[in-house]
Structures are given as structure tokens and as C-alpha cells.
Amino acid sequence: MSALARTRRAVRAVALVYALRALAAWILASPLARALNSTVAAQHPRGDAILFDAGGLELIESLRLSLGVLGSELKGALLIGTVLGALSVIPAAALLAALVEDEPSGPAEWVRRAVTLFPRFVLSFGARLFLQGAVLAVGALALGRLGRRLASSWPEQSADLSVLGLGLLVLAAASALGIYEDLFRVESARGATLGRALRQAGALLRARWLALGGSWLCLVACALVLPLLVAPLVGIVDVSRPGSWRLVVVTFLHQGVVLGMVAARAVWLAIVIELGSAPRAQRLPIDLQVPPSGPIPAEVEAHDTPPQPGE
Amino acid sequence: MSRLAEAAAGVGLALLGLALTVASADSQAQPSAGARPAAPPDGQPVRVASYRLEASLDAPAHRITGKGTLTWTNTSSEPTRELWFHLYLNAFKNDKTVFLRSPFGAGRSGDHGSDWGYIDVSRLVVRELGPDDLWARAARHSPGDPDDQTDIVVPLPAEVAPGATLHIDFEWQSRLPSIVERTGYSGSFHLLGHWFPKLARREPDGRWAHFAFHPQAEFYADFGSYDVTLDVPAEMVVGATGSQLRDERVGARRRLEFHADAVHDFAWTAFPDFRERREQIENVDVRFLYPPGHEANAAATVEAVRFALPRFSRLYGAYPHPTLTVVHPPEHARNAGGMEYPTFITTGGPWWAASSGLRMVEGVTVHELGHQWFQGVLASNEHQWPFLDEGLDTFAEMRAMSARHGAGSMVALPGLSVSGAAARRALAIRAGHDHPVAQPAERFSSFNSIGALVYARTAIALETIGNVWGHDALERALESYTRRERFRHPGPKSFLEDVRTHLGSDAHDALSAALFDKGWVDYELADLDCVQQGPARGVFGDGAERTTIASDGAQQRSCRALVRRKGTLRFPVDVELVFADGTRQRRRWQASEDWATFDAAGPSEVVAAVVDPDRNVLLDENLGNNSRRKRGEFGHRTLERMTYAVQLALGLIGP
Helix, strand or coil: CCHHHHHHHHHHHHHHHHHHHHHHHHHHHHHHHHHHHHHCCCCCCCHHHHHHCCCCHHHHHHHHHCHHHHHHHHHHHHHHHHHHHHHCHHHHHHHHHHHHCCCCCCHHHHHHHHHHHHHHHHHHHHHHHHHHHHHHHHHHHHHHHHHHHHHHHCCHHHHHHHHHHHHHHHHHHHHHHHHHHHHHHHHHHCCCCHHHHHHHHHHHHHHCHHHHHHHHHHHHHHHHHHHHHHHHHHHHHCCCCCCHHHHHHHHHHHHHHHHHHHHHHHHHHHHHHHHHCHHHHHHCCCCCCCCCCCCCCHHHHCCCCCCCCCC | CCHHHHHHHHHHHHHHHHHHHHHHHHHHCCCCCCCCCCCCCCCCCCCCEEEEEEEEEECCCCEEEEEEEEEEECCCCCCEEEEEEECHHHHHCCCCCCCCCCCCCCCCCCCCCCCCCEEEEEEEEEHHHCCCCHHHHCCCCECCECCCCCEEEEEEEEEECCCCEEEEEEEEEEECCECCCCCEEECCEEEECCCCCEECEECCCCCEECCCCCCCCCCCCCCEEEEEEEEEECCCEEEECCEEEEEEEECCEEEEEEEEEEECCCCEEEECCCEEEEEEECCEEEEEEECCCCHHHHHHHHHHHHHHHHHHHHHHCCCCCCEEEEECCCHHHHHHCCEEECCEEECCCCCCHHHCCECHHHHHHHHHHHHHHHHHHCCCCCCCCHHHHHHHHHHHHHHHHHHHHHHHCCEEECCEEECHHHHHHHHHHHCCCCCCCCCCHHHCCCHHHHHHHHHHHHHHHHHHHHHHHCHHHHHHHHHHHHHHCCCCCCCHHHHHHHHHHHHCHHHHHHHHHHHHCCCCEEEEEEEEEEEEECCCCEEECCHHHCEEECCCCCCEEEEEEEEEEEECCCCCEEEEEEECCCCEEEEEECCCCCEEEEEEEECCCEEEEEECCCCCCCCECCHHHCEEECCCCCCHHHHHHHHHHHHHHHHHHCC
């Protein structure tokens, strides 16, 4: 496949993931928005523009009045969100299939492969979320205690920054689980068996932790910076003022952010694929210029050999 | 006022003090035969209870050993055979005290202390009544409460006549608790409030205003002068009420002397790690003490005082002292933050607070500074009428923060601003039916209840009064009250009369009902309906005379909006009618009756109506029923924002 064809395919895959994620978000957000809107804004001559007025009087009143309804809608949203979260594995797997596949293929083929991978991916997604939650909970508990201890003996800034630094390490540990899951899924998308995918993902993480970690940080930075960059612009456009064009502009800005984040994730997955394919990097069209940080273990070298009996 | 003028004023105050001392010396010989005290001249403090204290701080043990002389004049109209002392530190002596026992448990901070505190008086002699140690006769506990020792009566061997002055020598030792709130230690940080035996105030009618230290209540005392000598470890940086007269190093110790006049309390802090900044603001020497790393907070604090001190002086009468000390406690002593003493306030917030977009440091600073007027200069009975201090001060803070920061006076983040009025209204409405606002502090069911009613609801009631009857008039009422009642311990009636004078009886009645009678109001746009009007249409007549009159397209629309007012409060409001052609029409409703209809006829239909469109009545219990439109709106903006938020969340945790 040519580089252009690969890029086109990646763009189509990104668009598919973005569209499905937007649909999922809309399904989840609609009842919440309806509940919030129903109390003050729905009957007001200015509609829900008042919820965005400076000072937050109407917004706080809407939250106050709709707290009960919002609570029950939130419970429903969590239930639907769990189902959608599990289903969102499919577009994510489709994206991966599109990126991994060497031969020309279309959305139908990606989705077919994604459905095949669904049981394994949904399992890894659940396991990753559970482990990340456990790491973050234990980390938060330990850091809370440490923070209280340091606060009484260390200068405040030093204590807070130390806790923050350790907190970043906890986040790095949680992120490593996410990186590991992505490596595992790439190997799975390439056809490795469950055991082999687990082993190869671990080996690759150990061998290329610096490159993977650096790339992951870029992805995280992108996810943080994009919304922060856009927020002041949204404030300037100010949807509380008359003019439906304001809402259009804000929608474009926000969806630009989301699209950028999905694209950044696709680039990250391409990097993972690239790093996992280092011995044959010359055959890959995407030159990401990420040098391997150490010798490739034999088990990684052999990652695309056919599975052995008993694996 | 220039430095020279300030010095001249200082000399004047000293001469006045001397005159009072001479006058009191005359009455020493005959404590039971003094003359009736003269009424205080307007705006001038009367020195009723003046303290000369010497105290030494044992920092590692968090102990103070002190002795002092209290010069007290019976300014009431009745003789007395007793003295009432507040030993506030005993509130932290054990978990059975009024302050610490269930259901209160902890103070407003919600945190329990980890170390006990107490105060022991070892000697008390009234010079005019003989050499006997009267403390031996003192009650062992607060009246009717054997577990509490914060409110102690000392019987006197002879009657003290109105106008007589006593010189009371006493010695004591205090042990500071770990900080729960307002006072105590945390590491090497010490905040010393209520650290000496404090005489209760005797009201003009002869009643002693004494009370056990309740976690929800604050304080009440007479004005006087304070001359305090402190002996502390040499490495301590000390800030205190009043002006520092001397700072002398003696070996490993330091001796500092402070003088404060026309104050009713003395507090101080000692901490070796304080950084210091000084500013001259409106001829007041303002000293900022803050821990290392809080430079940004200190800068925000300076700016807040630079804005608020001149504003409050202009609105509520000139700040009467030459000094002000603003203390930012270290974060491990955060419960010492947000407290006011005369010429000495504590602010608070973590080191990153000033850069966070939450105006925590500025808000707390402006609030505590406002207390210099409502608690410091007016000195109302905070135990009896907490709203006169905390409520009026919260309103003053809210207005000041709004004048400085506009709609983002509490939170200013990209795309989100929250005003102090909006946040406080939510609290005030939630608790509106729980208790009256105007009642003693200990009658509230919790500190949250005090927070919602005394602080927030008073401020929101005043904001409503200002919005409806004019903020200029309300400012004049407050100005009149605060200037006339300087140093006079006013009660609620005085303030309400100023409201009547400057804003009228309706405003007075509304405020009075809101404060004393759990007054409430809910405006509702109950119905909006339109019918077509014009030449009759249809089939008319019979037989040959039958005619059909069709619509000529020039039908008039006759619309009616039904507005209701529920509750006990009445505020005049606007009712706005919005027509299909985009025009708007406003009508005034005095709201003296429970409901009213507003009719409009014309070619354009009324498509929406709203009562109180400017949201003047912040006491309105439900803003959700204030409007009605013919066709509801879907809420695209809300949906867009929520969808975006969910998309971000999915991106964060999704596969």
C-alpha cells in the first residue's frame, strides 16, 4: 500500500472513531442536558443562553433545582456509559485494525476484525480500568497520608511539590498500564494469541519504555493542552450573547479539540505499531523518527512468527 | 492624614487617656460611691476595660505565663457585687466542655484538635477592695454547667457603684491547644487569641453579657487600651494588635511592647518562619506576615487591602487605628486563618491559591478586613446578634469584591465566572426556612446553618433590598449606622431604623421580616395565554340574510400573563412581556397583592413573559418558575457543552 493510501485509510478510521464517540457522547449527554435545561432555561425568553451568563446565577440555580433529576439521570448515564464504554472498544479496535492492516481494506473489514477482537479487547479494557483505579486509589491514599505528614515538618511548597512529584509517578504507573494495554491490543490485532500478546507487550514495554513513555507524554500533553487552548476562545465567543453563529463557532472549536485528540491517539497507536515493528521499520510508510532505546529482545524480534502449538 | 497629624492625634488620644486615668483615680478611693458615667461622645471610644499585660511564651511547651492589671469602670447604671470573666481557652480543656462536647465536636473548621488547652488563673486582687485573693471565691465552673469553665463569676466583698473604677491585678498561666480555630499552635506557629482572662461586658442596664464559649458563637467586650509586653524566643517573628513600641533582644529572648487604644481585644502571633512586607495604605501602617512560598498570596493580599481599606473607610467611617497586621498562617495551621481581632486579621489559603482563579485569598482578606468596622469599631454583641457582624460584613465583602472583580468575584476561570452573590444565594435559599437569621449564635442547629443564614442570607437580603430600593440609599443607611454607632455596641434596631430612614418603611419591613421572621418570597409567572380579537368571524344570520365573515388577516392578539407572589415578603418587581416581533414591554408590579394579571393587545402575540427579569430579588426561592414561553426551548447550548464534556471524559478513560 502506498503512503497516501495508508494516510487516507488512517483518516477514514479516525473519522469513524470520532463519529462513533461523538454519537456515544451525545447519547450520554442528552438526558443530562435536558434535565439541567428543564428547570430555569426552558421557559426563559432567552432560553439556555442564561445558563452561560457571567456570574453563574442561573447556572447555579439550575443545578440546585435539578439536582434530584440530574442525580437519577446521572445513574442512568453511568449504566448506559458502561455499555457504551464496552461497545466503544469496537471503533477503537477498528482504528487499530485499519492502522495495522498492510493490505487495502475498508470500514467493513475493520469492523469485522474489530468484532472478532471484541471479547479480548473488552476484557483488557475492563482489566486496565480496574487496575488503573486500584493504582490511583492506593496512590491517593498513600500520598494523602504522606502529604499530611510532610505538611507539619516541611515547607509547604516543598511538601506539596514532593507530593505532586510522587503523584506524577503514580500517574505514570497508571499510564504504563494504558501503554501496556495498547501494546497488547496491537499484538492482538496482528493475530497473536492471548498469551503471546501479553508477553510481547510486556517485553516491548521493557525494551522501549523510554520511547513509548515519551510518545505517551506527548499524547497526554496534547489531550491537556488542546482544551486549555480553546477555553479562552470559547469565553470570548460567549454563547450567552445573541447570535446563533456563536454556538456554531463554539461547536466547531470543541469538536476540533475532540477530533485532534482522536487523531493524536491514532498517531500514538501508529507509533506503537512502528515501535513494535522496528526490525522491519523500513517497510512502514510512517517515518516517526523514534529510535529504539535498546536492543530488541529475541521474543520481540519473533513477534510476527506464527504461534506455536500449545500457546 | 499625614505622619505629623497622626502624631498629633496620638498625643491627643494620650491626653484623653490621661484625663480618664485621673478621673478613674478619683473614684478609686470610693468604689461604691462613683458618679454616673457620662454618655460617650459621638464617634469616640470610652475606655471601660483597659489591660496592662506582661506575658512570656514558652514556645516548645506552648505555654504562656502572665500577669496584668485590668482597669475597669462600671459604666452601667447599676451597682454590682460581682465580676464575670471569660476563660475562653478552657473551651479546649477536655471533650466535655460546651465547645467540644457532642453534638458540636469540632468548631467551624470541622477538625478536632489533637492537644488540649486551658487557662489557670492563680491570683486576682482588686486593689480598691483589699488585699484578698478573690479568685479563691470564684465559681469553679460556668453557671449551671459543671463541665465547662469558660464563664466564671467572681463575687466581690463590696458593691461597686456606677461610675466607680477598679484596678484588678491578676496572674495566670495558659496552655495553648492545637489549633481548632482562632487560637492555638501548630508546630512552631502560634496564634494567641483569648489567651488571658477577659472581663465580660456590663451592659448599660447593669446586666453582665456573659456566656460560655460556644463553638458557633464569637465575642463581645468593652473598649479600652492595651499595653502589652511580650517575652518570646529571639527567633520568633511577632505580629500583634496595635503599634509596636519596642523590640529588645535579651540573650536568647526578645521583649516586645505593644500599645493599642480603642480596642476590645488583643491577639498576637509568633512564628519563626514568617516573611514580612509593609505598606502604607491611607496612612495606615499595614504589615503583612506570611510563610515562605506565599509571595503570590502576599501580593494578592496587599492588593486586596489596598482596594478595600480606602473603600470601607469611605463607606463606613475612617479606619481609626494607625496600624493593621494581616497574617497568613502556614497551611498546616490553616484553621487559624479567617479570623478577626482589632487591628489584626488572619487570612488563608494554600500557596497556589492566588494563581488558581478562585479568589479565596482576596475574599477572606476583604472579609476579615471588613470586620475591623463591624466587629472592631461597632463591636456589636456577636454572641447575641451574630448577623450584625458576620452578616453585614459578608455583604460589605460581597459588594467590595464585586466592585473590584465584577461577575467573577468568587471564581474566575476560562469560560466560567461565579459571583459571590450567586454562590451565597444558593446557600441562603437552601436554609431559608430553618431558623430566623436574627437570633443568638447558639440557637442555630449547626455551623453550616449559621453560614447559610447569618453570613449568606443576611448578605442576600441586603443585596435584594439594594437592588430593589437602590444601592446608593442602602449605602447611606449603612454609612449613617456605622458612623453614628462607632464604639457604641449597637443592636439590630439601630440599623433597621437607618434602613427605614434612608430606604423607607417598605424596605424596613421587608428586611425586618427577612431577618427576624424567616421571611420568604417566591414569584411565579403562573400562566401566559393569548386569544385572537377583532371583528367577529363566522356565519351570521339565517336564510337570505346569512353571511359569512372570513378572517381578514388583521386579527388582534389579546394576551394575558398571570403573576403570583407567594410568601411573606413583598418586593416591587418588573414584569417583562416579549412579543413575537421581538419587541419587549416592561410593567411595574408593586406586589402588594398575591397575584396580578398583565394584559397586552396588538398585532403581535406575546410569546414569553418573565417576572423580575433583572433578577433583583435574590431572595426569590425559585428562579425556575419566573418565566414562561409559548414554546419551550430545546437547549442547544447546554447539549453542546455537555456533549463536549462527555467526549473529553471518554477520551480520558476510553479504549
